[in-house]
Amino acid sequence: MAGALEAQSLAKRYRKKWALQDCSFVLPKGRIAALVGPNGAGKTTLLHIAVGLLEPTAGSVHVLGGKPAENEEMLSRVGFVAQDTPLYDNFTGADLISFGYHTNRTWDGEFAQERLAALQIPLDQRASTLSGGQRAQLALALALAKRPELLLLDEPLASLDPLARREFLGTLMESAAEYEITVLLSSHLITDLERVCDYLMILSNGRLQLGGSIEDLVEQHRVLIGPRRTGVKHHAISGVAQVLDESVAGRQETLVVRVDGPIIDPKWEEYEVTLEDIVLAYLGQKDAPAETKKNVRAVAARKAQ
């Protein structure tokens, strides 16, 4: 069964810099996926390629079984909300809904109007006079009114306050469930996504570090806290496939590990990982920038107290 979004060795280069390298993944249909990574990781580049705004330098990408933006039909099946929610500033909300009507094949304008009325967003004011949260909701309503099968969003929560974020995610979830839309949204705010997403992709320095359903990931990873190990070489801990991150605080050591069997060593206490743990651990890998490593240690140090 074809995934909603598939990439094979996708790569994109701008002049001398590689924005994406060797990205391969399959996003299954029906998922609510989070694309997470620090600024400059290549999230926007990946999304723009998926939506047909950019051409890849190497590799290939398939959207709903076809090439991105290859014809108007493909365009109508994919919805997109770009970073900073670009809208025509001198169009009113009603104008923008009209705009959608005239440029799309299937268009549910009433849905958009009801949605915005319920959120009390005025339709007769120019888009430039609306607040950040209102613009985001407007852009989302326009993308949903298109009745897409796949919806991509580029950092939609970035400029929203916590209440606006909750409203936005609420709207998104409702519609995704009701109309069976596959969603991929990029963000660097992990805690919000935890409640909402069931699939995770981690992008760092243009490379895909991890991709999988969150349930599986939580199953496969643990946080282990135990006494500080002495000596340079550490014995392998039985049950642990890979140590992703370790930090030392005083006489205690905290590890984030991927497991392939039960942990029987009594020295180590096992804890369930949160999404944030996983993300920080994978971002703290060799490839990740130095900043994130510091963050990982700070978090682990706090946990150890």
Next chain:
Amino acid sequence: MTWVIWRQHRQQAIVALAGLGAFVAFFALTGPAMSHTYHASGLAACIAARSDCGSLLNAFDAKYNAFQVIVPLFLVLPALVGVFWGAPLIARELERGTFRLAWTQSVSRRHWAIAKLTSIGGAVLALGAAFAALVTWWSLVLTITHTDRFVPGIFDLRGLAPIGYMLFAIALGIFLGHLIGKVLPAMGATLAGFTAVRFVITVFVRKHYMPAKTSVATMGVPKFNDGPRGAWVLSRAVLDRAGHIISHEGGIDFQYLSSRCPNIPSPKSAFAVPVGGKDPIISCVTRLGLRSLTTFQPANRYWTFQWIEFAIYAVLAFGLLGFVVWRVSRSPR
């Protein structure tokens, strides 16, 4: 603050200097060649001797006819300065919101405005002066053959007037940019406003800078009587013996003549009468004692008029800029 202004307008400054460089190159290439032709063909000597230089003039004109094409370009240049430099100056900051960055630094808004406007204004003044000087020098030979220097194609391009136009254009652009707050509409408004003001002043106001003089001459055989040499003729009227104005356009009114003299043929066939032999029209005109009244501005008022026009535009410019400084200092925006 100087560094900030330079950094912000660096690109525009470079384009302007490149443009000026292109003009200098063009003038340097064509000016001396024209001057040489002017002297070598004998036209210079002929004009100095005040004789009829018709054929030499024709030859010279024909050779440099192509330069007529450039006149519109020079006339439009001040407008371009206002549109591309003036309008976006403040409008761009307002449209993009960067004024919030500029106006919350520890430089007062008034200081910011004055610094920006004086440096841009100063740059435009220097540019305008350089340009006006270049054009005046280059076009000397082309215009020396026109005795009337008040013609818009000459008056507006040489001397001080172009400097005034540039200052006014940049001031108008800044003013409208500040008022409208959006770059593209401000540019359009600046172009329209500048054109309108230039038109009104050139066509309606300029002739009244100083009270016009009049002179009376007998109307006789049609000849190219342009009034005093080099003057700007504003109007011609025809007077009868008693001094009443019988025609405002300086032409011959057939009804008037035929009602007073015998043998005046109708207009259509009048001109078929061969010249030579007594022309009934001429004898009628002489018998009735008709005279022509010329209203004109004397040629020696040329520089006075240039100064007055420059002053008008400069005062307008300063008024607009002062208004902008005042508003920027006060406005809570």
Next chain:
Amino acid sequence: MIWVAWRQHRQQAMAGAGLLALLGAFVLVTGLQMSHSFHSTGLADCIKISQNPSCFDLSDAFMRRFGSEQVFAILFVVLPVLAGMFWGAPLVARELERGTQRLAWTQSISRRRWLSWKVGFVGAVTALAGAVFALLVSWWMSPLLKVTSYRDNSGAAGFRPGLFDLHGVVPIGYALFALALGLALGHVIGKVLPAMGATLAGFIGVRVIVELFARPHYIAPKIANLRFLGPDAHGWTIKAYSIDASGRRFAANGISPSDITYFRAHCPGFPMGPGVVGPKADVAAKLADACYTRVGLHTIEAYQPASRYWTFQWIEFAIFVGLAIALVGFVVWRINRTAS
């Protein structure tokens, strides 16, 4: 999609309409004035009887009265490039500068279809406005053209560089070309203000090159053999020189001081210089004429006959429209590969 094109360019269209209405009113009012004056003073009928010297005074009065309107002719030269700067350059550049192409190009409309509608709408409006205005200005200019033709004896004043550009169909071609140039430069540069500046510079460059170098040669000029210092050929003189039987070349319309020495050598008693005034002028002219005939001096002119005026108009129109189509085609072809 036509609604979208209208809604996006509504403001520009209305500003343009307002401007044209204002200019149109001016043209109408002054045109009626000129036309009335032209006919009621008898100038119109006078000129019809060709080359009648006694019309000069009337024509003088006419030119003096409507001299300032002539300055306005210069404004009309500028109008086509305004279409390019204010309508053409922002068409794509504005979307790219503000990032709204990320909204427009992810709706279910292909980029080419989207662009075609936008360009089509703005292009149609430009063509219509251009046509209306060209008609109006041609009517407005007609008395001025006739008077100028009379005064310079060529019968083809309309062919002159300054006047050809304002009359007939070429202004429409210029406007469409300016629009397409603005579109292409806006697409390539991606920023509105630099694109506007580049459009202005490019338009001027192309117009100057076509006008000065291409236009005289659309059709091979005719060569005429004329009397020295006599009337010009009936048309637009492109190049002229004078030559005598021995093959010595002279300027087309006059003689220089060095020429006088030459003539004196061939015709004793040749008058002093060209600037002889007063009653002696007639005698001097007769002597000079006799000498020219003896030396075999005649003028050779390369010219375009006045009858070719409309052919030239249509050729230049076709050139500019062709350029416009090529530029638009280029942008439509490239739009699918524009990265964002």
